[in-house]
C-alpha cells in the first residue's frame with residue numbers, strides 16, 4: 001500500500017497545470033444561455049486541441065490513453081485552476097463510456113472525435129414525466145421502420161437539450177418491463193424541444209417530444225432489448241466516478257476554507273470538516289481506481305460515493321451561503337449552491353441510492 | 367499509487383481474526399480480563415512494530431493496520447494499542463517486549479487516565495505541556511480507578527513514587543497510537559453494522575423483517591457510507607505518520623516531493639472521522655435492536671461501550687476537528703499525497 005505518484009504522473013500533472021494556467025478563460029457566461037453555450041463549446045474545442053478534453057480515451061478518438069489515476073490528477077488540476085464547467089459532460093462521461101463498452105467500432109469512430117471537440121453536444125434523455133425514480137416504467141417507444149426506428153413519446157429534464165445537437169436514451173421496443181428497452185442515439189433536429197428554466201431562471205434542461213423521428217439502425221447501442229442492462233452499467237460508472245470526480249469538491253473545499261478563515265469557530269469547524277470530507281472522497285476514489293485497475297467492478301458500492309459527494313457538495317455550498325448572507329448573490333457561490341441542490345436528485349435520488357446500498361451492499365431484504 | 371492493502375497485510379489480519387474468533391468470543395469478554403493475549407503473543411502480534419534488533423518484525427504501522435482493525439472488531443480487552451504500538455516507539459529496548467511478556471499502558475497528554483493500568487507492567491505518563499513523559503514501573507504506581515462506560519477498557523488515574531524520564535519524544539508514538547485507535551474504531555463500527563444487519567434480517571414485526579422497512583434500511587446505509595469514507599482517512603494517516611518520520615528506524619520509502627505537509631492534521635482527520643463513524647454505528651445499532659439492545663445481557667453492549675471509550679481516547683472528535691480547523695487557518699492547504 002502506498003500513495004506515491006509516479007514520476008510520469010507528476011510530469012503529467014505539471015503539464016496539465018501549465019497548460020491550464022496559460023489558457024483558462026475568465027468566468028464564461030452560463031452555459032445555459034446561447035452565447036454561454038457557444039463560449040463553452042469553444043473552450044471544449046481548445047481543450048481538445050491540447051488533447052485534454054477526454055484524457056482517458058484512446059488516442060485514436062481524441063484522448064491520450066491516460067490511466068484512471070492520471071484522469072483523477074487531470075480533474076484535480078482542472079477544478080483547482082477554476083476552469084469552466086463541462087458543457088459536454090453527459091456525452092464525454094456518460095455516453096462515451098457506454099460506447100466504449102457496448103458500441104461498435106463504427107459508432108466510436110463516428111461520434112467520439114466530434115464529441116471530444118464539442119462539434120456535437122449530447123443530452124441524456126432517460127427520464128419521462130411518469131418515469132423518474134422508476135425509470136423502467138418509461139413508455140416512449142421506438143417502432144421498427146425501414147432500416148431503422150421511429151421514435152414516439154416524451155422525455156423530460158434532459159440537461160443541455162435546449163442547445164445540444166444530439167441525444168441518447170432508452171425507448172421501449174417491446175412490452176417486457178426491463179427487457180423491452182433499447183438504447184438509442186438521435187439528432188435533436190427533428191425532435192420537439194421545450195426548454196425548461198431551472199431555479200436560476202435559465203433553461204438548463206428541456207422536455208423532448210418525439211413524433212415519429214426516424215433514426216437508422218446504426219444509432220442503436222448494443223442489441224435491441226438490451227437497453228436496461230447497458231444503461232445500468234453506465235449509471236454505476238456515472239455515480240461511482242466519472243460524473244463527479246473528487247477534484248471538483250477539493251477545489252470547492254479549498255475556497256470554502258478560505259472563505260471561513262475569519263469566521264466564528266463553529267462555522268470554521270464546519271468548513272474544516274468539509275475539507276476533510278473532500279479528502280476522504282479523494283482517498284476513497286484512489287482506492288476505487290486501484291480496484292478498477294485490478295479488474296474489479298464497483299457495482300452497487302458506487303451508490304455510496306453518490307450519496308457522499310452530493311451531500312458534501314450541498315453542505316459546502318449551504319455553509320458558504322450562511323457565511324455570505326445577503327452578499328451571496330454577488331459571488332459565484334449562489335450558482336454553485338443552486339447547482340448543488342440538484343445533486344441529491346439527479347443520477348438517481350439519494351433515497352434510491354440508500355435503498356440500493358441497504359439491499360445490494362448490506363443484503364437487507366427487499 | 368497503490369492504495370489498497372497488500373496480500374501480506376491482509377493475511378496478517380486474517381491470522382489475528384482467526385485467533386480472536388476462537389479465543390476472544392463474547393463470553394470471554396464477560397469472564398476474562400485478557401482473553402486471547404497469550405495466543406496473540408504466540409503469533410507474534412506484539413512484536414510486529416518492534417525493531418528487528420529487539421527481536422521484532424520491524425513492520426510499519428500501515429502493515430499492522432488491518433490486524434489492529436481486527437482487535438477492534440473483536441472488542442479485544444487490555445492495553446492493546448499501548449503495548450503493540452506505543453511501546454515499540456517509546457520503549458523498544460525493554461527486554462521481551464516483542465514476545466508480549468511485557469504489557470504497557472499510557473496516560474496520554476490531556477487523557478484522564480491509563481487504560482487497564484492494573485494489568486500493565488510499565489506505564490508511560492505524559493507530563494502535559496512540556497511534551498515529556500516518564501516511565502513508571504507497576505510497583506511504583508498508585509492507581510485510582512475512574513468510572514467509565516467500557517467494562518473491558520477501564521481507566522485509572524496514575525500517581526507514582528518513582529519514575530524514569532523518557533528520553534524519546536512522545537509525538538511520533540502518540541500519532542501512531544491515535545491512528546491505531548482510529549483503526550480499532552473502524553473495526554468496532556464494522557462489527558456494529560454487521561450485527562445490526564443480521565438482526566434486522568431476522569427480527570420480524572408487522573409480519574416482515576424489520577430490515578425491509580426503509581427507515582431501518584436508510585439508517586444502516588448511512589452507517590455504511592460513514593465507514594466507507596472514514597477508513598481511507600485512517601489508512602492515509604498510517605502512511606503519513608511514517609513518511610513524516612524518516613528517522614523512526616524506517617528506511618526511506620519514497621516520500622512524495624515536498625514531503626508530507628501536515629501529519630498532525632491528517633492524524634486528526636483520521637481519528638475524528640473514525641470516532642464519528644463508530645458513534646453513528648453505535649447509535650444505529652442500538653436503535654435497530656430496540657429494547658433488547660438496551661440491556662446488559664446482550665453482547666452488543668460491549669461494542670457500544672468500545673465505540674464510546676475509543677472515540678474519547680487520544681482526543682475526541684471535537685478536539686481533533688478543532689485541530690484541523692486551526693491547521694487550515696494557518697493557510698497550508700497542501701494535501702498528502
Ligand SMILES: Cc1cc2nc3c(=O)[nH]c(=O)nc-3n(C[C@H](O)[C@H](O)[C@H](O)COP(=O)(O)OP(=O)(O)OC[C@H]3O[C@@H](n4cnc5c(N)ncnc54)[C@H](O)[C@@H]3O)c2cc1C
Nearest residue numbers: 124125126127132133157158159342345346347348349351
Ligand atoms: C438538475 C437536474 C438535471 C437532470 N438531468 C437529467 C438528464 O440530463 N437526463 C435525464 O434523463 N434526467 C435528468 N434529470 C432527472 C433525474 O434523473 C430525476 O429527477 C430523478 O431520477 C428523480 O425522478 P423524479 O424527479 O421524477 O422524482 P420522483 O421519482 O418522482 O421522486 C420524488 C421523490 O420521491 C422519492 N422516491 C421515489 N421513489 C422512492 C422510493 N422507492 N423510495 C423512497 N423514496 C422514493 C424520491 O427520492 C424523491 O425524493 C435531472 C434532474 C435534475 C434535478
